[in-house]
Amino acid sequence: MSDNHVLWKNLGMDLETHDLLCEALPQAFGDVYLSQEHRPERMDYFNMVVADIHGIRPAELVKFQEKGGKVVGSFCIHVPDEVVLAAGAIATGLCSGSQFWVPGGEKVLPTATCPLIKASLGARFDRTCPFFRICDLFVGETTCDGKKKAWEILSEDAPMYIMDIPQMKRDEDFLKWEKEIKFYMKKLEELTGNTITEEKLHDAILTSNNKRRALQRLNSFRKLDNVPISGRDSLLIHQIAFYDDPKRFAQMLNTLCDELEERAKNEFSVYKKGTKRILLTGTPLSIPNWKLHQIIETSGGAVVCEEMCTGIRYSEALVNEEKGSLDEMVKNLSDRYLGNIHCACFTPNRARVDDIIRLAQEYKVDGVIDVNLKFCNIYDTEGYFVEKAMREAGIPCIGIETDYTDEDAEQLKTRIGAFIEMLQ
């Protein structure tokens, strides 16, 4: 039995079923990633992380737990990692991006639920993901109907805590969010036995901001006329950001960015001349969901920006770094986490449309693709405003709905290929 298998067995996983996933992943990764030309050398670190995604990092987390540490999983970029770090715990993302987990979710959830939510519950109930076995606490939120109600079912099997995210962004909603963050701090103090001090919360803010700065640096290269890294690689890095140790991640990403800086000096592009620059907007693309990037980048397009949770929304805004009282720093967290993330769960959400228009200019995009994960009602409905605003701004835009299966791949290739072809 391999070390990984021992680890997974100790976590109570369904080894036989999980092996099927382990067998499929290298092929998928090879097709999408290793087939690319001109990849930066320092993608090696990220390749390694994803190649053993259920081994290396889970083993670290278990080791941390053996020393008494706690691991906290979450499903949404509104949940502030800073609080987890400040309590001396490790934060990890839990969103699931593979069809492999969907049927398990469908055993307990309506079919008409988005694949991300179904996969998340399937990963837990089927015991086929180590992260879903390891976490000492699962932090859900009330962002959308699907998640809000799914957490009730997940809580039958996993230790859950729910943060109630405001649905608007009025002054009273910011105050409410501060309160929720304080409840969350208390919960984590209870979980870890540690006290969250000003010092620790301030350190955590700096650590998280440094991770964001590294992602911002990565994205800055994607604004160049000659883009030195592919959309696929950029997406992978954003996805890994949710799982990796934040300090190591920032360091490795900065090392990669040094390489990209060299490329930029030499005006080196991974894309052929005439490749169309695409901004993706919409629902998140959780690991290993690389489907759309792969289709776009093999159809004459380059994804240069993701106005998504797995993209700009995660990294663009920093938390104010001024050191203050706990109250003041919580206010700064509330301002950033509520004020600067323009999820379709808010009403109204005009700021998202404004963001797309701004990003389309900054990243000099030729076209916008508005992606919706099937049965995500909030992004689907908001598509009305996105597509209207793009028409008014004269930015070509198409709306795409997809899920985690490969069934629509050919159809998407045709539609996206036609869209890119008509871009000037």
Added chain:
Amino acid sequence: MSDNHVLWKNLGMDLETHDLLCEALPQAFGDVYLSQEHRPERMDYFNMVVADIHGIRPAELVKFQEKGGKVVGSFCIHVPDEVVLAAGAIATGLCSGSQFWVPGGEKVLPTATCPLIKASLGARFDRTCPFFRICDLFVGETTCDGKKKAWEILSEDAPMYIMDIPQMKRDEDFLKWEKEIKFYMKKLEELTGNTITEEKLHDAILTSNNKRRALQRLNSFRKLDNVPISGRDSLLIHQIAFYDDPKRFAQMLNTLCDELEERAKNEFSVYKKGTKRILLTGTPLSIPNWKLHQIIETSGGAVVCEEMCTGIRYSEALVNEEKGSLDEMVKNLSDRYLGNIHCACFTPNRARVDDIIRLAQEYKVDGVIDVNLKFCNIYDTEGYFVEKAMREAGIPCIGIETDYTDEDAEQLKTRIGAFIEMLQ
């Protein structure tokens, strides 16, 4: 041109399309209602109201507006009518229950949206419902994703105000709801130019409670072994409760209840012996959605209780009637409107399951049908808990999903027929 046509024309309605609806309704009403045997005589009032549903009441509302009055429409039983009444305005329901309006909604909303929401937007955008033309203010809420985002689109065409409904029922959520009610009061004072006084709010609480009491009285007869009124007629009365003048409605319903009291004394039942008693739970049945009641009551069943917004949730709990300061009475409204309505929009929502079990006993039901309007994610997901709890309580239960079309009628008849047949 008939008086009604003049009224509708003045309201800017699409007369030609609306005439198609007017032509279809009498047939539908005849099939479901006039075909019944043993209807109480005093259903005549309610028959009249529905026979001219787009004429009589709209004409009253317009007359009220001509004298400077304001009409406020809402879509959810969490929105307190008392505030509207206290401001001297008229409150009217706006939920739409006909497939006629759905295609109009689908022009602006995702197909994967529940028919109630699609019909509501269609009724406005297609200009085929007088209530959707008359209202001076449309009050939406953040109960579910579909509505929350649909209101943004509706607000492009109609004057909207949004109440932010809490997603949980903790102490702080009750305080939040009090605040939202106070915002709403302010909005209505601005709209009407009237001040909401203690006296007026107290009167409004009494008026609304009296309407609820009349509905409670109606429902009390449905607990009897010999049920003197059909589920179809009871549903119609509940549906009309949202549109009619509250004082007149209570008076007419009490008059009907006097007749039912006579019937009860004589142990008169509208049902044949051996008819199975059914409790319906789930999503609301807006007028003229009579489909399920019709199928059940022509398949050997009697609907004796609706654990629905068009049912128990609307009428069962009263607002505390103690006269107090505005703050105190708003607290009473918050307690009732947040504390006593167990919509699936809340997390967790165990109280709803407890209600179903309690109601199943009180109404001596033989079986429970859990109804979901297609694409209503919150009730669909909560079905997991409903069906589990019914299994545990030994109450036969089936889950049904349907929409406003007639396409599934035959399939539903077969499933519901088989379910009723197997009840002992």
